[in-house]
Structure formats: structure tokens, C-alpha cells
Amino acid sequence: MRTSTIRHSLYATTLVFAFAAIPFGQVAAQDAGARMQQSSENQTVPDKAADAWITTKVKSEFGTTKGIPATDISVSTHDGVVTLSGTVASQAQKEHAERVAQRVKGVKSVDASGLTVGGTPPAEK
Structure with missing residues (x-):
């Protein structure tokens, strides 16, 4: 018990x-x-500097690459991931912009989900 x-x-x-x-x-x-x-x-200062460099380089490449409407595409970078947004005239332009961004040194990946073909860009949340 x-x-x-x-x-x-x-x-x-x-x-x-x-x-x-x-x-x-x-x-x-x-x-x-x-x-x-x-x-x-x-992010550490070197990481932010690297992201800023990547963003600048991608914008520069867009400005000097024929067939990409550089003024219609916004570019941002975080941890090496480039995000593209804005409007392009065709699917081919969108794919071309993705390829050009991907070729920039330091780019880990490219997110072009905010890049629309024709029409208006997606509404911000």
C-alpha cells in the first residue's frame, strides 16, 4: 500500500x-x-555591400543589354537572391532579363515572379 x-x-x-x-x-x-x-x-556590412554591388551590376547589365527595358525593371538583392519586378513586353524579354541577371557574379538565384508580361505590374501587398 x-x-x-x-x-x-x-x-x-x-x-x-x-x-x-x-x-x-x-x-x-x-x-x-x-x-x-x-x-x-x-545582415553584416560585407553582405549588404555585396548585395548592393550585385543590384548595381544587374541594373548596369540591363542598361547595356539590347532588348531589355532597363527603366521598366526594378532590381533588389538580399543574400545573393536577385528579385526582379516591373513590366516587360514579352515572355522572351522576361526570360532574357532572368538570364542576364543570373550571369552576374555573386547571384545565387533570380526571382522574377514580380516581373509581369504586358499589362500592369502586380499590386504590392
């Missing part, structure tokens, strides 16, 4: 500690998420 009481007490204590630990786990997960977001917002 005494062993049963001790066993029940141990189970109860274990449950109390287990349920008490859940909020701490949630806080730790939130902190980890906040740190990840903060690290992406806090």
Missing part, C-alpha cells in the same frame, strides 16, 4: 513538471524564431 502511494506521488510530480515545462518549450521556440528573423534582418 505504501509503495502504491509513493508511486502515485511520483506520477503526479512527474505530470506537474511535464505540464509546467510546456510553456518554457513554447517560449524557447518563439525565441528561436525571433533570433532567426533577427539574423536575416541584421
Whole structure:
């Protein structure tokens, strides 16, 4: 009988500690998420300089490449990923702009989902 009481007490204590630990786990997960977001917002100076250089180089390439309406395409870069937005006259121009941007040294990938063919550019959210 005494062993049963001790066993029940141990189970109860274990449950109390287990349920008490859940909020701490949630806080730790939130902190980890906040740190990840903060690290992406806090690029180092060399990373920002590299991104600025890539953006400038892509814009320069657009300006000197025949068949790309450089003034109609906006370029931004974050962590080596170039984002293109604006409007081009044809699918061929869009693909050409993607290829030109991809060839720039330091570009990891090109996101041209904001680059529309004809019509108006996508609305900003």
C-alpha cells in the first residue's frame, strides 16, 4: 500500500513538471524564431555591400543589354537572391532579363515572379 502511494506521488510530480515545462518549450521556440528573423534582418556590412554591388551590376547589365527595358525593371538583392519586378513586353524579354541577371557574379538565384508580361505590374501587398 505504501509503495502504491509513493508511486502515485511520483506520477503526479512527474505530470506537474511535464505540464509546467510546456510553456518554457513554447517560449524557447518563439525565441528561436525571433533570433532567426533577427539574423536575416541584421545582415553584416560585407553582405549588404555585396548585395548592393550585385543590384548595381544587374541594373548596369540591363542598361547595356539590347532588348531589355532597363527603366521598366526594378532590381533588389538580399543574400545573393536577385528579385526582379516591373513590366516587360514579352515572355522572351522576361526570360532574357532572368538570364542576364543570373550571369552576374555573386547571384545565387533570380526571382522574377514580380516581373509581369504586358499589362500592369502586380499590386504590392
